[in-house]
Amino acid sequence: SLIRVSQAALDYKIHCIQNMPCIMNRFIMRSDAVVGQLLLATITTIYSSIYVYMDDVSFWLQLINIGFFVQIESLLSCRGTERIQLEDLYVASELLKNCKIEINCRDEDHTLPTITGSRYNMLISVPVSTKIYALLLDVCQGYSSRKLNILPMFCNQIIDRTENRPTIRI
Numbered sequence: 001s002l003i004r005v006s007q008a009a010l011d012y013k014i015h016c017i018q019n020m021p022c023i024m025n026r027f028i029m030r031s032d033a034v035v036g037q038l039l040l041a042t043i044t045t046i047y048s049s050i051y052v053y054m055d056d057v058s059f060w061l062q063l064i065n066i067g068f069f070v071q072i073e074s075l076l077s078c079r080g081t082e083r084i085q086l087e088d089l090y091v092a093s094e095l096l097k098n099c100k101i102e103i104n105c106r107d108e109d110h111t112l113p114t115i116t117g118s119r120y121n122m123l124i125s126v127p128v129s130t131k132i133y134a135l136l137l138d139v140c141q142g143y144s145s146r147k148l149n150i151l152p153m154f155c156n157q158i159i160d161r162t163e164n165r166p167t168i169r170i
Helices: 002-018 020-052 057-067 079-096 131-137
Strands: 068-075 097-107 114-118 121-128 148-156 158-160 168-170
Touching: 020 068, 020 079, 020 097, 020 121, 057 131, 068 079, 079 097, 079 148, 097 131, 121 131
Parallel strands: 068 148, 097 121
Antiparallel strands: 097 148, 114 121, 158 168
């Protein structure tokens, strides 16, 4: 009996090693899909924050000195397939730490944000109007296309359905 268990464990390990490229490819595809969704949400949040806090000097100083905080929220539980989704979201939020933001003055050639680099070293170029770019230069002397950090904050509210009524745990 002990030999069978050990043989079964060995067979499983061999199976995993043989199928590792397939498993890694699936993981990378899932990760890329989730990172793509987070990047779109991050770029939208960057633009809305810039326009909402345009005249707030403390916002610009925080952006330059610390980085851009991105809050990522989830309502997934840790049960079944939701656990995999939760893990994918967490990995994608960690990959966002490798992204940098560069705020540029908009011109005819650069009207839309662009993303360059690889999944481990991305740069989001955010073109803004000349008015906003001048304000940025005014408030933050020394800002000359400096690359800004993205600081993701991952928050999951676990919904526990094991009791008679759903409860939320943070």
